[in-house]
Amino acid sequence: MDWQALPNAPETGTCLCTLAEIDDGAALMLTLGSAAPTFDLLVLRSGSSLFGYLNRCSHFGVPLANQQKHLRYQPHEHFQCNIHYARYNWTDGRCVSGECAGEGLVPIPLVVVDGHICIGKAEGESS
Ligand code: FES
Numbered sequence: 001m002d003w004q005a006l007p008n009a010p011e012t013g014t015c016l017c018t019l020a021e022i023d024d025g026a027a028l029m030l031t032l033g034s035a036a037p038t039f040d041l042l043v044l045r046s047g048s049s050l051f052g053y054l055n056r057c058s059h060f061g062v063p064l065a066n067q068q069k070h071l072r073y074q075p076h077e078h079f080q081c082n083i084h085y086a087r088y089n090w091t092d093g094r095c096v097s098g099e100c101a102g103e104g105l106v107p108i109p110l111v112v113v114d115g116h117i118c119i120g121k122a123e124g125e126s127s
Contacts, residue, residue: 003108008037015117016030019117051107059103086100088104109121
């Protein structure tokens with residue numbers, strides 16, 4: 001899926017939040033755009049490593065959770081969809097159990113710039 005073609009998709013270099021806003025081992029839900037359809041993503045942190053995914057379950061294409069407080073995850077290990085409980089790998093977004101086995105979430109490239117978490121270059125994107 002070409003996430004950059006979705007409504008409200010952030011441009012390369014768009015900063016989302018500060019690194020300090022995400023604790024080590026936390027998974028943060030972010031929504032971009034003020035009107036539907038919004039662009040929803042997940043940002044996961046393991047130390048200095050960040051993992052970004054489109055918040056869209058590969059089973060039914062819905063957000064894994066509708067509110068931050070409902071997002072289920074085991075820090076640094078996996079996170080889960082609230083609908084049918086598909087489980088995804090923390091570090092690559094691959095579905096490891098449930099209705100989407102063999103599939104995975106769409107990765108969103110992230111970089112840290114001056115303490116801010118920003119959108120990195122997409123695969124194949126030139127400078
Ligand atoms: S919609 Fe996520 S597991 Fe079914």
